Amino acid sequence: MFEFTKVSDDCIKCGKCIPTCTIHQVNQDEVTSPRGFIDLLANYQKGELELDKNAKDIFESCFLCTNCVDVCPNSLPTDMVIEEVRNDIAKKFGIAWYKRVFFWLLRHRWAMDLASKLGYVFKSCALKSSSEGLIPRFNLPMVKKDRLLPSIAGKSFLNSYPEKIKGENSKKVAIFIGCLANYNYTEIGDSLVYILKELGFDILIPKKQKCCA
Template structure:
């Protein structure tokens, strides 16, 4: 990837500015798409050296891709920032706690052990919140480094989803699909993953849990840990190629994981001049779907739902950036939800939730919360009972933001709501 080509292609028209998530709270031209590109050009031309101040600027981007959508030339500002983060981390390095997190995510057997002990001991330091009337998660009993006492965090399940189920689930169907669960749904939001199995059972679709799957690499990619991304991506591509010899498709209940595997694997390998791997990534992408997209397009799920009585709960929907903007998925979940529930659109269907990745959640939480609170207020004003989104990162962010404003709106993945409507 030639970063100077991207930067020089920007005509500074400013159409990206109103939609930029970080500019919306900073009002600083430096923290804007064209500001980022100017700084990248200055660095590549030798006029600006990478340092900790620049690191903070480039880590402030939420990678929501609003700018790419707004740009008349569709310039991949997000890819340029991901590349410059890699350059910065080569010089400055990655914080130890991020390295530890990425190591654990990349080694599931070790992560399984850590998660098991985490489940046992989390009640010692946290208040666990898990009910139908509140957003699930946990709050610290006392202040911890980088963790505010009133912040709602994800809690760990007693047993991971993959370890709770057998390798292959035979529902007596003629076809089988693979299931890439994602780390958050595997260790925390296991109800989301279980809902996929419930839906598949009703539709008589066999499910291969593909237990040798690895982390998709999205947290590492957005942080600039390209070496680990390369290992994970190659391992997954080889594994998926083999599995797809007998599976009709692979479905993913997570917008971020789906976008990483379907879109960013190809971008990543092209950026490091691994063209053959980029071709292999592109080839498998045609058989990989976000879960609601697959169920909507290739199964009679909607017809099954129409036979059930419509629920009175008022549901609204938040579009994950990695679903709507990167993959053009926005109608499928809505239509399925509208079939079974009273559905209402938010006043703004284009806003980012403010999750922003590992750095934003750890080092720039105040910025993340600013964006999250704005979105939470919009959700609360909708008067909905439930806000839904096919993304566990959005779930983590919005659950906390709704908690901060004491909203009664609770978060549910659309797959959970669909499964409930289908099986009740």
């Protein structure tokens, strides 16, 4: 368990984290900057900040991209302390139904495959295509109208290749693909397979691999 007040005291308020913060680029408010998160967490631990819906929304706005951690001169674990307070949030407010559904899908590959196929077939009903991805036609759970979303592949990466691909030499490589590369950015995996084939590697693509999260 982290000592939020110590993390806050270790922050020298240099501001290097702010230009890299994904959320701050959208909502340019000190409260939703990495050092703002840290100060709020310290106040929460000292009992000076109530974990109400407003605080919940602030702490849940962080993408946990770790950009701030990478540039922090003190390597403060901003992402990890936010994850810890989110545990308190889940205990107090529970987990939204749509998040429960999503987590269940991530644990069951067959269901995620089915959801992805249905999403691809019916995406035009709720989403409109653009040159950069997909845009919701109306507000959806967790997604507001006009927010840019990644495209949905017609066939997942894992379902596009056999489990073993024989190469020309004895070198072997296993591919563990992330969910986005499996269902959305399949061209990443396609390019990786192409390169490994050109290099003559034996390729193993475990079909029972699970979500890394």
